[in-house]
Amino acid sequence: MSGSASSVAPHEDARPGIALACRGLGFSYSEARAPIPALREVSFELCAGGSLALLGASGSGKSTLLQVVRGLDEAETGAVLLDGRAAGDVGYPELRREVGLVFQVPELQLFAATAREDVAFGPRRLGWSGDEVEAAVDEAMDLAGLPPADFGDRHPYALSGGEQRRLALAGVLAMRPRLLLLDEPFVSLDPRTRRELARILRRLKDSGVTLVLATHDVDLAWSLCDELLVLDRGRVAVAGAWDFGAAGGHLLAADRLREPFLVTLWRRLGRDPREAPRTAAAAAEALS
Amino acid sequence: MKVTVAQYYPGSSPIHRLDPRAKFIAVSALAVALFLRDSYAGLLVFAAAGGVAYALSGVPASWFWRAFRPLLWLVGLTFLAQVLFAPGDPFFSFWIFHLSWAGLDLAAFLSLRLVVLVLIGSVLTLTTAPLALTDGLAWLGRPLRRLRVPTDELALMVTIALRFIPTLLVELDQIMRAQRARGADFRSGGLGQRARALVPVLVPLFVLSFRRADELALAMEARCYRPGIVRTRLHPLHAGTADAVLLALTAAIIAAGLLV
Amino acid sequence: MTPPSLHGSPAIVDVAGLHYRYPGGRTDALADLSLDVQQGQTVAVVGANGSGKSTLARLLGGLERAAQARHAVAAGHDLMSEAGRLEARRDVGVLFQDPENQLVAECVEDDVAFGLENLGWAPPEIRARVDEMLERFGLGDLRHREPHLLSGGQKQRTALAGVLAVPRRVLVLDEPTAMLDPAGRSEVLEAVAALRDDGLAIVFITQEMDEVPGADRVLALERGAVVYSGGVAGLFGDERLVRRLGLGLPAAGEVALELAGRGRRLDGPLPLTLDELVAALAEPA
Secondary structure (H helix, E strand, O other): OOOOOOOOOOOOOOOOOOOOOEEEEEEEEOOOOOOEEEEEEEEEEEOOOEEEEEEEEOOOHHHHHHHHOOOOOOEEEEEEEEOOOOOOOOOOHHHHOEEEOOOHHHHHOOOOOOHHHHHHHHHOOOOOOOHHHHHHHHHHHHHHHOHHHOOOOHHHHHHOHHHHHHHHHHHHHHOOEEEEEEOOOOOOOOOOOOHHHHHHHHHHOOOOEEEEEOOOHHHHHHHHHHHHEEEEEEEEEHHHHHHHHHHHHHHHOOOOOOHHHHEEEEEOOOHHHHOOOHHHHHHHHHHO | OOOOOOOOOOOHHHHHHHHHHHHHHHHHHHHHHOOOOOOHHHHHHHHHHHHHHHHHOOOEEEHHHHHHHHHHHHHHHHHHHHHHHHOOOEEEEEEOOOEEEHHHHHHHHHHHHHHHHHHHHHHHHHHOOOHHHHHHHHHHHHHHHHOOOOOOHHHHHHHHHHHHHHHHHHHHHHHHHHHHHHOOOOOOOOOHHHHHHHHHHHHHHHHHHHHHHHHHHHHHHHOOOOOOOOOOOOOOOOOOOHHHHHHHHHHHHHHHHOOO | OOOOOHOOOOEEEEEEEEEEEEOOOOOOOOOEEEEEEEEEEEEEOOOOOOOOOOHHHHHOOOOOOEEOOOOOEEOEEEEOOOOHHHHHHHEEEEEOOOOOOOOOOOHHHHHHHHHHHHOOOHHHHHHHHHHHHHHHOOOHHHOOOOHHHOHHHHHHHHHHHHHHHOOOOOOEEEEOOOOHHHHHHHHHHHHHHHHHHHHHEEEEEEEHHHOOOOOOOEEEEEEEEEEEEHHHHHHOOHHHHHHOOEOOOOHHHHHHHHHHHHHOOOOOOOOHHHHHHHHHOOOOO
């Protein structure tokens, strides 16, 4: 399918996730006189279908990294590799179209007259046929917990905050991304919608989509992501397995970053922290 | 993202400390006087006055350039007009372009006058905080209240608008990026296509602003604001002897500029 | 018939039988709500979205008019009368959720001064009070900073300083940390905790269970009606209610709830911290 300008919607039985690798990424914002380095020598690998938690204080470069991976900004140094291919390689532009990015407070992107119209925006821009767009929209809205029969014709602004968040997510999911990047998806959400959204992301992860989740919520990250990347002022502080020990105490204190609760709990209960469960339910199971 | 909207350069020079009302009156009077007479000598007087005021303000020269640069096109246009419609005998002609000494002289004068105008205006905008300027204008506009013009409320509206411009710019950028991530294209196509491409950006911005207006109004009411009340200020305006001196000096400069 | 609290009872907020419906709404946003807050007390109000919490905040602040009530008095003002509501806006301060949409001025100190300017205070008094507030909320270094250059926590602290610059008798906080990151959240919660020592009556509205413990009493709302009113421990002891209300639980509470669901109910109130959970787990079954 590579090389076609207007892509056909990928079939469900295609390889589910895209493998992501970053090699020595560098990027700065040019502010008049002083360029502000936002990313310095960022390198990490994430296999297809993997799940990566991206943690770090505000201003550490998380949003910048996601936008560079998505291609909204071009890296100054280094490369973003999708399934091993870099910019300029055959098939790269097609792969890039299968990378979805959900921005912070994504409700800001809602603009259409009906929910269905808004979700259809992305797929239409990809050049899919009318039928493919409709199918993708229905699928995405179902996945986001907004059945098209009930929500399809509603006005986006008439929806509740939590519903708007999920609608914006559906708008990205309708483009059938195989690598999904999420920038602080849980911020400003009420507790019910947070749980709902975590469930949706878990389902996506189970379906094999590669996930990168930038968040401040360490416990939610722990429950959803197998691997960890911690950024500190644009540099990688920890990469790979969840191991805060490698980060050193200063990072934990300074950025109010802490170990996942369940890891600390296991340690306090005299159990091996490396075996700590990922969810409260799993913890309760192990304790009862 | 550092955004300087109203070009205010904070400082405590004698110019900074002058009352905004006096500065506004002085600048307006000088601006009008500039156009009353076409004389290089007069222009020199006004230019010197503006230059001295600028120097006293302590604002770096680069900031004037920043203020003037966007108007460079206007200077270019002025020159072009003279070159196309030259008064006097042309000493060089090519197609519709005629160059004459009279034309060049006029072009030079008009351009220099523009520079002096911007110089004088910059002294006002660079040394006066937007809030102070708005307060000053509201005070000067007070007589309009008799015509039922809500000057104080308008002044508050201007202040709030200025406060939110940087925020809106950041949100605009955010929305554009989010739509680009969904495949929106703001660069290609003709004017019509590009205008349509802005709908997914302008609609959310409008909705955001409406919701903001609602919430902000509520927050203001919760802090005892109501239209029509008389508000005091944390930084009240104080006109003093320095301001009287400024106005007297301005009158003298205008006289000199018109008579020299 | 004048409401009892105008006769000098200690309750500084006394509301009974409050009803409110949005124009064009099909159901009551608030139905038969009663609430009283004594001077110096903190009352937490919890409930999911749509439970009527924000409506209550606006009503208590004199910013909204209830359809009917047996009586509604805040800081000695009758909330059912237009004049009373306007007076209430001075004595009852309200801090809202969105830090961005509360800041009006071009810099921090001007914003903190806004309320006092509206009340016509003399400039030297405004200056003194603003300096006091900036000091109190750790905003001294930020006094000339423009709002768009502030972090979420800094914005919300500025808004709080601005609300309290006007001397208040009651403070209502409508989910003040909902839009903040963890750092901003601690800043604001610390600032609010410090207020409790001032004798201010506080109504703290939230959806997060871990923001409730400092309160003297808690009121739980569900679809506009009060489903619990009493001590904090009582609410925390009722897991079924906590689950039903859909409130946000810290990890310790989640684990405890899951254990209860599996038949291992821990003794005592719902643990919210690691220490509480570990202690509860140590108890013999």
